[in-house]
Amino acid sequence: MAKDTLTIIDNRTGKSYEIPISLSKRVRILILAAALLIIPGIFLPVWTITLVAPQYPKGIKMSIYANKLTEYNPETGMTSNVPRLINGLNHYIGMHEIRPDEFKEFRWLPFMIIAFSILALLSAIVGKWHFATLGWILFILFGIFMIGDFYRWLYEYGHNLSPQAAIKIDPYMPPVIGWKRLANFTVISLPGTGSILVGFAAILGPIILWLESRQKRLS
């Protein structure tokens, strides 16, 4: 049953290639790189949401980390671990207060990042295609889950509006990525440097596959 090669089919030519089930040295190094790229995700921002308005020309920037969030006001240079300004503004439209202690994610997300880094490290050590591919798929599923989780929070905040709010607005969906206008504010939502690095790590999967099949074709 145990094969020592893996069959790869080239979609364009319809030809199939056999590659050894053991990872080449180059691939192992790339997976190791992925393990290292994931780690900074523990202390770099995962996502940033910036609010810009006429009276906030420099914007108020909320950075979401793996274990906390910060609110930065470029005008004062002050950073706070509770989004005081944004909560103060949101209370006009009756949005639920953003309270960092309500995010259970902050408790386990750093450990998940460490776990996936270790998984990548193990893939590089074990050096088998099956292991590595499984690890990559889990990683991608985790990523999708996190984006879904983020979407759920944003939906909650945009739809769970107090009926007693001074200013009544229609429920709305804040942008997961990109920008959206709400009254006098433009909300800009972008991945943070931590996520960008994690994204590079994730993209290494297809890159490895492409590199390997290309080499096979050439040989």
Next chain:
Amino acid sequence: MRLINCGKIMRLLSLPLLVGFLGLLFACKGGQSPAEKVYVPPGKLDSYYAFLSGGHSGQIGVFGLPSGRLIKMIPVFAPDVAIGWGIDEGSKEIMGGYIWGDAHHPALSETNGDYDGRWLFINDTANGRIARIDLKDFVTKEIITLPNVGGNHASPFVTPNTEYLVGATRFSIPVPNRDVPIETYKENFNGVIAFVSVDKNTGHMENAFQILMPPFDYDLADAGKRVSYGWAFFSCYNSEEAYKDLEVEASQKDRDFIAAVNWKAAEEAIKEGKYKEINGVKVIDPQEVKGIVYFLPTPKSPHGSDVTPDGKYIVGGGKLAAVVTVHGFEKMQEAIKKGDFDGEVMGIPILKYESVRVAEVPVGLGPLHTQFDDQGYAYTSLFVDSAIAKWKLGTWEVVDKIPVYYNIGHLAAIHGDTVKPRGKFVLAMNKIAKGRYLPVGPSHPESAQLIDISGKKMEMLLDFPTPVEPHYGQIIDATLIKPELVYPLDQNKDPYAIKSADQARVERNGNRVDVYMIAIRSHFTPNILKFEEGDNVYFHITNLEQDVDITHGFGINFSNVDMQIEPGETKTVKWVAEKPGIYPFYCTNFCSALHQEMQGYIEVASKGSK
């Protein structure tokens, strides 16, 4: 024929055209129009802060230059009902029971002889005081009384590392003050020259020592710098010692004095215990302790006493003369060494005029006060001539003069009294403005005029009105001042501060009631309050905002209570529940879209009814 004529015309025209074109090029390159030099486009900031004293308004005006825009009035010696200065408990304590003062001479703190942007000091001529304003928040933090000083005019004029602020008597009084016949002025009255120390870290001021002086009127001062470090120079008039019709009697002598004080020597004398204590201050008597003070004869009722940036010369503005007198610091030192004296007053040697004077510069009528630029020029205000004279240090020749409108008192150049003047502009502070602004009745504003001094000829750029009444100004490079834009709430150490709404409460102790209240957009907590007739209520209000420019106000109807609370700040105000009834209170400083809803009610029940 025609062609030839055309060519001729072209040839004839070519030279003037070329000259005209080059002239135009030169004019364009030569500089901007006055309007362009003072124009600060919307959204852009001025390059300099100008602090102009507010005279008997007891305040200080903060202007931006070159635009001349008034940015803020800082209340110092007088109440300001908008901010609550003189209303809330903290500021009432700082004001010390007075509600007026005569704010004359602002002085920025210095390090190595140049402005450091930490504090601003100003004297009160009326009640003998000096105030300190912190430039972190532009708020008056401390006011100190200088005992024994009658009318503290020659003040505060800091020493080069803000070791001391000076003060001196304008209206001599008996020291210590007591009931004596005014007619015994010469025997019983004294002037005092005072030194106030400043703590390097906190800015805290203390009366360090004083020197007993003859009963002259001490006018202005400047601290020695560089070579003359360790000395301070005070102009004085009324060496006639008149007490009645000074207008005539105090203008008789051809020369009065500049008093040169060796404050380093005074420090030594204090260390050696050569003083007596009067009203809690160590006072040196020059009749007993020699080598501290010398008089430099100076014509005539001198006003300004200004030390050049290199510290080598002392410029006396002979108010009733047509010259400024320049004394040499080195010449003075030699004359002291040689004992070149011409008598003495109250044990203070008078140096021979000829042995200290370096030059008499014929600047014009009524020279008052002198500032300096970075090119070796001096600028003297001429009250009687209504002009500024520009003259060269060293050659002592007057090189330019510009009229000002009207009757200039002081003038200020950028860092113009430091060891490192920056040049560019000089600001004339004129006493009379008649006709320069839209008429507003018999009381006219004072008028400042900005003058470009970067070229060979001075150029008038801008008029702007100033509130009463700048007696002097300080102009500082704006990059040297970095104020806090909010008070960090987590650093709020006020004993009555609360950091969240759930700490808000009312505590009663007999008829003293303490209300711990928060203000945040757009409500107060608590906002329904019930007291009993006769309660002394202390409102301790913390503004929980940490956003820029979100100031809340707190005003109670049918009362004298109103104040502002800045983001992150706690203030306490006392209100007495005098009469039963309902008293609305509200946010008086516009804060938000729901500012109009930011209010509360106080219910006062008649005594014993509850």
